[in-house]
Amino acid sequence: MSIKKLMASVSAMAFVALAGPAQADVKIGVVLALTGPNASLGVPYRKGVELLPKEIGGEKVQLIFLDDASDPSTAVRNAQKLITDDKVDFLIGGSNTPASQAMANVTQREQVQQMSLAPAAHPADKNQWLVAVPQPANLWADALVKDMLKRKIKTVAFIGFSDPWGDICYNALKEVGEKNGLKIVTNERYARADTSVTGQVLKIIAAKPDAVLVGGSGTPGALPHIALAERGYKGPVYATPGIFNKDFLRVGGKSVENVIAVTGPIGAHDQLPAGNPIKKVSEEFIAKYEAINGKGSWNGFAAFSYDGMLVLEEAIKQALKKAKPGTPEFRKAVRDELRNVKELVGTNGVYHFPEGSAYGVDERSVILVQVKNGDWKLVAN
Amino acid sequence: MSIPGGGARGRSMTFDIFVLLVQDAIGTGAIYVLMALGIVLIFNVTRVIFVSYGDLVAYSALTLGAFELNRMPGTVWLVLTLAAMAFVIEAASLIRRQQARQIPKAFVYWGIIPAIPVALTFLIGAENLSLPVSILLTIALVLPLGPLLYRIVFQPIATAPVLVLLMVAVALHFAIAGLALLYFGPEGFRTSAFVSGDVMIGSFGIPQQLILIVGAAAVFSAILFLFFQYSLAGKALRATAINREGARLVGIWTTRAGALAFLLAAGIAGVAGVLISPTTTIYYDTGLIVGLKGFVGSVVGGFVSYPLAAVGAIIIGLIESFGSFYSSALKEAIVFAAIIPIVLWRWLYVSAHDADEHEEE
Numbered sequence: 001m002s003i004k005k006l007m008a009s010v011s012a013m014a015f016v017a018l019a020g021p022a023q024a025d026v027k028i029g030v031v032l033a034l035t036g037p038n039a040s041l042g043v044p045y046r047k048g049v050e051l052l053p054k055e056i057g058g059e060k061v062q063l064i065f066l067d068d069a070s071d072p073s074t075a076v077r078n079a080q081k082l083i084t085d086d087k088v089d090f091l092i093g094g095s096n097t098p099a100s101q102a103m104a105n106v107t108q109r110e111q112v113q114q115m116s117l118a119p120a121a122h123p124a125d126k127n128q129w130l131v132a133v134p135q136p137a138n139l140w141a142d143a144l145v146k147d148m149l150k151r152k153i154k155t156v157a158f159i160g161f162s163d164p165w166g167d168i169c170y171n172a173l174k175e176v177g178e179k180n181g182l183k184i185v186t187n188e189r190y191a192r193a194d195t196s197v198t199g200q201v202l203k204i205i206a207a208k209p210d211a212v213l214v215g216g217s218g219t220p221g222a223l224p225h226i227a228l229a230e231r232g233y234k235g236p237v238y239a240t241p242g243i244f245n246k247d248f249l250r251v252g253g254k255s256v257e258n259v260i261a262v263t264g265p266i267g268a269h270d271q272l273p274a275g276n277p278i279k280k281v282s283e284e285f286i287a288k289y290e291a292i293n294g295k296g297s298w299n300g301f302a303a304f305s306y307d308g309m310l311v312l313e314e315a316i317k318q319a320l321k322k323a324k325p326g327t328p329e330f331r332k333a334v335r336d337e338l339r340n341v342k343e344l345v346g347t348n349g350v351y352h353f354p355e356g357s358a359y360g361v362d363e364r365s366v367i368l369v370q371v372k373n374g375d376w377k378l379v380a381n
Numbered sequence: 382m383s384i385p386g387g388g389a390r391g392r393s394m395t396f397d398i399f400v401l402l403v404q405d406a407i408g409t410g411a412i413y414v415l416m417a418l419g420i421v422l423i424f425n426v427t428r429v430i431f432v433s434y435g436d437l438v439a440y441s442a443l444t445l446g447a448f449e450l451n452r453m454p455g456t457v458w459l460v461l462t463l464a465a466m467a468f469v470i471e472a473a474s475l476i477r478r479q480q481a482r483q484i485p486k487a488f489v490y491w492g493i494i495p496a497i498p499v500a501l502t503f504l505i506g507a508e509n510l511s512l513p514v515s516i517l518l519t520i521a522l523v524l525p526l527g528p529l530l531y532r533i534v535f536q537p538i539a540t541a542p543v544l545v546l547l548m549v550a551v552a553l554h555f556a557i558a559g560l561a562l563l564y565f566g567p568e569g570f571r572t573s574a575f576v577s578g579d580v581m582i583g584s585f586g587i588p589q590q591l592i593l594i595v596g597a598a599a600v601f602s603a604i605l606f607l608f609f610q611y612s613l614a615g616k617a618l619r620a621t622a623i624n625r626e627g628a629r630l631v632g633i634w635t636t637r638a639g640a641l642a643f644l645l646a647a648g649i650a651g652v653a654g655v656l657i658s659p660t661t662t663i664y665y666d667t668g669l670i671v672g673l674k675g676f677v678g679s680v681v682g683g684f685v686s687y688p689l690a691a692v693g694a695i696i697i698g699l700i701e702s703f704g705s706f707y708s709s710a711l712k713e714a715i716v717f718a719a720i721i722p723i724v725l726w727r728w729l730y731v732s733a734h735d736a737d738e739h740e741e742e
Contacts, residue, residue, distance in 0.1 A: 035559065037666070039567035162710050189710040193670045195412070195661040198405035199705030199712075202398045219569035219662055226571075231401075247568035250450075251662050 025060045026316055026325045028052075029082030031093030031103065032117070036070025037192045040218035040247075041301050042095035045117045048305030049092060051288055056313055057320040064088065068099055075099035079106045079114075089325050090312065090334055092305075094118060098164045104130045111328070113335040115308050117301075119168065121358035128355075129335060133308040135241065135349070135366055136359045137172035140262040143366045144213065144238050145176045147260060147379070151236060153210040155183045159200050159224045160215025162189035169215025169240050185209050192220040201227040211235050217242030222252040229255035236260060244300040249374055259371045260379070264348025266303045267369050268378035278364075281310075282347045300348070307346030311353075311360075314341050394706075400585055402702045408591045408660065410698020412438075414598040415653035416675020417682070417690040418605055419646040424684050425609070425622045426642035429535055429546045433554030435672025437647055439561060441523045441654020442663035446570025448515035453507040455564020456522045457499045459557075463529040464495040470533055491532065495525035512575055520651035527647025528640040530557075535643075536636055540625065554669055561665035569662035594656045598691065601649055606687045618642060674701070677720050683727050693723070 030049055033042035046065065054061055064086055068075035075094045082088045083106065091107055091114045094100045100120035107114035107129045108122075116132040148156065158173055160166035166189055174184050185207045188200035201224060204212060214224045214237065221243040228237060239261040249256060265272060269282035285306045286298045318340065319333035341360075344351045349365025368379040416435060423431045440456055447454035468491040475483050498521035505514065534553055538545065576593060579586030609615035620628040621638040629635050657663070674697050681693025697716060704715040 035562055037664075039562065040569075043567050159709075162713075190705070191670075191713060193664065193667055194712075195657070195667070195671065196405055196409050196702070197705065197709075199402060199702050199707075200709045202401055203706055203709075206395070206398060218567075219571075220664070222569075222571075223662060245568075251569055251571045253571075253573070 025062045026056065026090075026320075027062050027064065027086060027088045028090045028092060028312075029079070029086060029088035030063055030065045031068050031075050031078040031082070031091070031099070032065070032095040033070040033075075033099065034065070034067040037220075038070040038096045038099075040220075041118070041242075042067075042070070044245075044299050044301040045095045045305045047289070047293055048302035049117075049309060050292075051285075051302075051306050052309040053313060057317045059316075059320060059325060061316075068094060070096065070099075072098040072102040076102045076106055079103040080110075083107075083110045083112050087326060088112065089331055090316075091115070092117065092308065092312075096165065097168060100130075100132065112331055113338060115312065115338075116358075117305050117308060119359075124356040127358045130358050131338060131353045131360060132358045133304050133311075133348075133360075135264070135361050137168050138176055139359075139361070139363065140241055140366050141169075141172035141176040142363075143262050143368055144173075144260070145180050145182065147368055148177075148182060148211055148236075148238070149180060151211070153182065153236070155185050155207075155209045155211075156238075157186040157188070157204040157207055157209035157212045158184055158215060159186070159188040159190065159197065159204060159212065161217070161220070162191050165217055165242065166215050169213070169242075173213050173215075190223065192216075194223065197224050197227045198231075200224070201231055201233075204228070205231055205233055209235065211238060213238045213240075215240055215242075218245065219247045219251045222248055222256060225252050225259060226255040241300070244369075244376070246296070246299065249371065249376075252371075253374075256371050257374070261369055261371075261376075262366050263300055263369055263376075264303065264365055265367050266347040267300055267376055268367055269347070271378040277345045278347065278349070281345050285347045303347040307348050307351065310346055311338065311341050311344055311351050314344060398706070402706055403699070404585075404587065404591065406698040406702035407595060407695065408588075408698075409701060410695035411591075411594045411598040412653060412657050412671065413675045413678045413694035413697050414691045415601060415649055415656075416672055417678035417694040418598075418601055418687060419649045419653075420672070420675055420679045421682060421684055421687060421690045422605060422649075423642050423646050424679075426618045427531070427535060427539065427546075427639045428543050428622060429550055430543065430676070430684075431550050431646070432547070432672055432676060433550055433557060433668065434646065434650065435668030435670070435675065436554055436557045436561065437523060437526055437650035437668070438654040438657070438671060439663055439665065439668035440526065440557075441519055441651045442572075442658035442667075443561060443565045443570050443654075443665065444522055445515060445519045445655055445658050446572050446663070447565065448507055448510050448519065449570075449572050451508045453502070454519075454522070455560070456526075457502055458564065459560060460495055460499050460522060460525050460529070463526065463533060464492055467491040467495075467529045467532040470537070491529070495529055498522045498525065516575075516655050519655055520648070523651035523654065524644065524647050527643035527645075527650070531640050531643040536639060539636065539639060554672075558666045558668060561668075565665050567665065569664045569667075570658065571662045572658040574659040590656075590660055594660070597652055597656055601652075602687055602691045609687070674716060677716065677723070680720060680723055680727065683731065 032046050033039055066078040068078055091112050095117050097118045097120050100116035100118050104122055114130050119134050119136055120132045158170050160169045170187055186204050190197045237259050239259050241263050244263040244267055265278045266282040269279050272279040289298045315334050315337040318337040322333040323329035339353055339355055342352045349361035351360045353360035369376045370379050419434050423429055444454040444456045471487040471491050472484050502518055576589040579588055609619055617633045618638050621633055621635045625635055678694030678697045679690040682690030700719050701716050704712040
């Protein structure tokens, strides 16, 4: 205990010593999974966050990154540390739903605005300090179910991760699908690190579904698609926004041809009509991102965090007119201004976070895409 | 809410599904066989329960994947760094023992020889390699990792208790998996199949890739069994494991035995990685879970018998395959819970026989 106290006082002294000239900086804590199974999202999210301008409204912006190693309890510890030790004005994170949900308890208590890069929400009265950039699951499940109905699909099999992301996908499909008269015939699960899903896929095929939804993310999401193709499944196969990147296409190869997925508009930005404002923002993002990370490196995950940074930049700009960084007034001002952002065009939608809701996008944030000749093609609705 | 993936629909088992599940089990089981063989081999000689062995397999698969994408694999930097570290450690220990004249020889052993595949890779370049060349380079790059890790990590603590060695091996996993994240990134790799098509037996097709994997597992299993049972070198390696001091007294060079075991194991890992890379997606951290299942398999063999370890690994494959059919959400729990009856059975078996295999400490 005494050692802990000593450490605390040493770090407090170090903080006082360091904090002198940096007092006026806008401090932003970022908690993401930079290692562990969720790193395939956390790493591109980080690169998107780094596109936040180094200076906003004449004030320097300082980003403090902490890795939660894909573990929600570490994410909570990191959030607490950033708030109490580093006195951040704003908290970005996490990169997966369990971490974001858990951190929200801390940010709610400490009254620090949190921006989750993964879908996350609490009941309306507990969302004052939480916003989430991506689309809520029901929004994209709606788009998928509409397409299923159009294809006269009656039964859908589900296979997804044996983790909260799998639960979110399954629950969204179940809720939206059953409302529209679809029957969900299987709820198969697999782990991200699994080397085979033959057992699950055989069970799906035995259930003879009209279509299959795969609730995975990143390259681990390709495994069921490959197994379904190997076993000669002929029906339409659907996927969630979690798999929208080039690595998924690389790993999936021919097996993911014709897969139907949902994503933000940036996914088909080159196929959007010229007047669409999202097209312009998407092109700006890609130019900025590739200037740093190399040609062809942009991805949908980094685009989400870029959108978050656009919203945040706007909120900070307005908040700086009201209060000085590092004060509770400033933290409150950032929160209020974030809710005041209206019709802000990003790469994945048009943002406005109404009070009481964690989400800030509408159906303009969802487009339907299909893999054709190894690339994503916009499905004409 | 019911358990995902469970439920009464499991009754839809038919003969076709049964055969396919067995086939899947043999495919994954064969990978675990290769893992189990390497783990038993290393344990037999050095008493290290090398749980991070799977990481070598992952490195092999990722290296091949990088070659396929015309990228220089990060393995080259790992080998170079480890070679430099191994040489420094060796030189320091030579100086401490006042054998500084041996340093040039140590430089050749630990500095030059491991760097040969790296130099070859740079000479040939990573672009547009033909498949056989990239496979050979991959195995050649993974090969030095074994002895180098042994020299740096395990040789200095070779006489430590088994538990200490195990803890170090676990720690090592985090170090090399972390480096793999740095070198290969968080996304997975899956190479294109080098053989495709099925061999038809009656109305059932058996993928050629599966035959290749099972064949390799069987061949390695047999070779190791014969080597350790009948050859003098194999017996010397075993003697080192059973009694290090005694082996030293009868003239067996125990540190060289350890490096040799790690070299052989790294060779198996290299081949295993190449074989599984077209059959599944490999991530920077896949190694641990695959390695652990190989470990469970080798427990069946009591860490001494290669054929029993192979049988155990196939059993794990079967449990996993059928577990994923009947209750996919609980699959991992089923596999790792299987270790309890296996250990119980081993314990009864060992206590019914003799105390031969007891640790001397």
